[in-house]
Amino acid sequence: MSSAQDLPPSGIPIFTTLAAYREWRHRAFREGKSVGFVATMGALHEGHLSLVKRSLQSNDLTVLSIFVNPAQFAPHEDLATYPRTLPHDLELLNALSLPHPTTEDPARVRKPSAVFAPTVLEMYPSGITQDVAEQKGTFVEVKGYGHQMEGRSRPTFFRGVATVVTKLFNAIQPDHTYFGQKDIQQALLLKRMVKDLLMAYPSPDRLHIVPTMRDPTDGLALSSRNAYLSPSDRRVAPTLYAALNAAKSAWESGASKDESIRTAVDVVEKARQEAKSGYGEVDVQLDYVEMNDSDTFEVLEGGLKSTDVNPAHPVILSGAMWVGRTRLIDNVLLGDVGKVIEL
Structure with a gap:
């Protein structure tokens, strides 16, 4: 995305500069139209599209950003190889439409209104390096x-x-914005950030967290990084979600936090042993499984049970697991789910 000449054809306006986008946004302000926003790094899938659909249902206009953010990748992580599929992304967005909510006229539909696809220099005028110690700005x-x-x-x-989303909120000025539950800590942290920084676009109550989209056959959380999975990896990948659900069942049956976590670890270990000898000898490594308070993110004490937890603060049961060279994350919520996500 180095210049407008490099962009594929699209029926949706694509803005690569802040100045061009702001001219479009000012027109929406003048016309009194609401703007919904979905922030992405591209490589779009049905999970992203579910967020776009939420925005289309509730806003006059919907903007989607596509920007692979260097600042959130450590030097050893996959910035260079992160999937970049802009032509396919635009095909998906151009094909997406929903009936207009205020009329039964089939000719009136809502479609994505604009794509903000800035260059790295546009987003980081002072430059950017993945080495935090060397960053300026x-x-x-x-x-x-x-x-x-x-x-x-x-x-x-x-x-x-937090840095890139602050920049995007300042650029897009969304009335509403939508994030997925799969990245639950990120979404809740951003909601807190919006509140702490007294942001108006969006206000905290207009940052919406939407349930995770999953593969209907095995429950694997949809993710751009799933593209890295080999066929053998893909057979093992649903293990993390299965482990979290096993821990959830244990917790809801009266097991302690530590006992529930051990249940999840056992599920992963069994799958690791099976994958080591079969499935193309896939290497499976558990990074973590943990329970945290959804408000403070503090780790729950090991002996706590579900009856000991304040129902006003649902528990996040989350985990991360390596399948081959791909790191997968997932989570389930324990308790009053509606206090965290919008069903």
Whole structure:
């Protein structure tokens, strides 16, 4: 996406500069039209499209960003190989439409209104490197909430996410924005960030968290990184979700937090042994399985049971697992799910 000349044809306007997008956004302000927003790194799948559909249902206009953010990749991570599929992404978006909610006229539909696909220089005018120690410019950090869960394995990840999403919110100025439950810590952290920074576009109550989209056959959470999975890897990949559901069943049956976690670990270990000798000798490694408070992200004490937990603060049961060279994440919510996501 180095220039407009490099862009594939699209029936949806594509903006690569902030100035061009803001001219479009100012027109929407003048016309009194609401703008919904979905932030992505491209390589779109049905999970992304479910977020776009939520926006189409509730907003006059829907904007989607496609930007692979260097600041959220550590130097050893997969920035260079992250899937970039802009022509296919645009095909999916151009084919997407929903009936207009205020009329039964089949000719009136809502379609994605614009794509913001900036260059790295447009998003990081001071330049950017993956080495945090060498970075220059302004960055955003949500203190005290990014070192648990995913933050333990990826210590600079949320700094990069908070920074780029702040930039995107300032650029897009969305009335509503939509994030998926699969990245639950990210979504909740961003909701807190919006509140702490007194943002109006969007306000905290207009940052919506939507349930994870899954493969209907085996429950694997849809992810752009699933494209990395070999056929043998793909057979093993649903193990993480199966392990989390086993832990959830144990927890809801009265097991302690530690006992429930052990149930999940046992499921992964069994799959690891099976994959080692079959499935093309796939290497499976568990990164973590943990239970955290959905408000503070603090780790639950090992002896706690479901009856000991405040129902006002649902528990996040999350995990990460390596399948071959692909790192998968997933989560399920325990307790009053509706306090966290919009069903």
